[in-house]
Amino acid sequence: MPDKKILVNYTNRDFNSIKKDLEQHAKTYYPDTYKDFSENSFGSYVLDAVSYVGDMLSFYLDYQVNESFLQTAVEYDNVRRLAKQYGYKFAGRPAAFGIVSFYVRVPANSSGLGPDIEHIPILKTGTEIKAQTGTTFVLAEDVDFNDQKNEIVASRFSETTGKPTEYAIRAQGQIKSTVLFRTTVDVSDYTRFQKVRVGPGSIAEIKSVIDTEGREYYEVDHLSQDVVYVETTNPKARRDGVRSILKPKIVPRRFVLAQDSTGTYLQFGYGSDEEKNITDIADPSQISLRMSGRPYISDYAFDPTKLLDTNTLGVVPSNTTLTVLYYSNDSDSININAGEINLISISSFDFVNAVSSTSTVNQNLVRNSLEVANDKPIVGNTSLPTAQEIRYRSYAVYAAQNRSVTKNDYEVYCYMMPAKFGSIKRVNVVNDPSSSNRRISLYVIGEDSAGNLAALNSTVKENLKIWLNKNKMINDSIDIYDAKILNIGFDFKITVESTRDKLEVLSTVYSKLRSELTDKLFIGEPFYITKIYNIINKVEGVVDTENVKMKLMTGTKYSSAPVSINQMKSKNGTYLKTPRNVVLEILNFNTDIRGTTQ
Secondary structure, eight states: OOOOOOOOOTTOOSHHHHHHHHHHHHHHHOTTTOOOOOTTSHHHHHHHHHHHHHHHHHHHHHHHHHTTSTTTOOSHHHHHHHHHHTTOOOOOSOOOEEEEEEEEEEEBOTTSSSBOGGGOOEEOTTOEEEETTSOEEEEOSOEETTOTTSEEEEEEEOTTTOOEEEEEEEEEEEEESEEEEEEEEEEOSOOTTOEEEEEOTTEEEEEEEEOTTSOEEEEOSSTTOOEEEEEEEOTTHHHHOOOEEEEEEEOSSEEEEEEETTEEEEEOOSBOTTSOOOOSOOOTHHHHOOOOSSSSOOOOOOOGGGGGOOSSSSBOOOSEEEEEEEEEESOSOOOBOTTOEEEEEEOOEEOTTOOOGGGHHHHHHHHHTOEEEOSSOBOBOOSOOOHHHHHHHHHHHHHHTTOBOSHHHHHHHHHTSOGGGOOOSEEEEEEOTTOSSOEEEEEEEEEOTTSOEEOOOHHHHHHHHHHHHTTBOTTOEEEEEEOEEEEEEEEEEEEEOTTSOHHHHHHHHHHHHHHHSOSOOOTTOOEEHHHHHHHHHTSTTEEEEEEEEEEEOOSTTSOOOOSOHHHHBOTTSSEEOOOTTEEEEOOOHHHHEEEEEO
């Protein structure tokens, strides 16, 4: 009996088309067996079940395929992993930098005409201070209260002589929000490409990794990189004014950093401790000269990269305990308003001018008098980039190829600045057409503690300029400015279906507008009024949007607006034109957006 040829339509992928094809298949090939096609029959239930399974399988197949490509991936972790293949390095929650004022009271000298130098301290790096919100900050540099730039005023006077007995000294220092944490990780037997978890996914920087035997592991960009540059003390620092020198170092023990929503991981290579480890730069003669007993010499093409060749991608730790020191924020809210820092957690002083052993009491008085305050807000970009932002930044990183030439190159490297140096929310790069020396203007903006746009502090901007210098063209000059903020709002009027509750529909419109307009605009990006019409008209129950009236918000909590809304509107009134150094923001959805129904 010849085989029966059955035609199968492989293009059917959804529930209805699969069920329809199955019914047609039963009618064609089993007309005498299956006759009941009513919805309440058992046969219809079987067709529904098979169609349901087919629909689910098609959905998950499509979903898995989409998650395999950066352009179509939706899940955040998948976007991060795919972006890594383009060279994008995801950083943890960035640090916030700021300048604070420290105050101490120092006893007066014997004449009463100034503070006693013997009791003027140096506040050491690592001093921890706290804000009222509980966020911890660490002093990033020594603060010398004997500096001539400090403010000194008499704070207490003698009741008998009227001379000052104490002087208050005000000095400023730089602080950062990342705190040093310590953790240990036990590593068992040797495993190729060992991967260990060291902490949460919000780690900003790994400071050191040392095993039980005291051997240090170094972070590299990729495991085939076995040379790093370490900072060493310059013995000629007094003469040439250079504090440290860089020295190349072969690092057989190394790792790369991997982060996702589940944590931060160290990825090692597959070399073992039994293998011989290189401890110095390779000798070129070992590669370029190959001696043999033959009466002739083969022509070997010399590849300089072979000098640092490795076939193990680093040594894997085994049967040891790793001690990991890392920096991370101890709070999600790391942006602080002015005046909120006023607590001293841990302080460390050094009295370099102390010569008398009897000054311990006075030194303790100086330590106990330490106070701190921040005159300006501490602002940085505290939010992680969205999946869409990661996607576009990874494309730009791939195109930049570790150099900054075009506008997109500069922008992506601004966003790629390591988290330990701070971060920015938005940047816009503008070429100055009036400049003859390739001067480039960068307009940047950050976020405050409430997630609203705010100006960046000077420390982050200085770090950004230094970060860009390593990749920029040699004849490019960079100027960094704060972008101007204009707060906007709008009033709208809608017509609601007569059968629907007007307040309920209006509430739905508010929720939809909030979800669609919550992302911050880019610097210089226009605001399209037609987008508001489209959002509102898609809400169920809305017949039409009659009018949308844009407005500039003014007042004490809003930024100043030197222009009018009519000056910003386009000729056809469909969008707001935004200058290249301005960013538009809806500050408060509850008050800045108002709607009425008809």
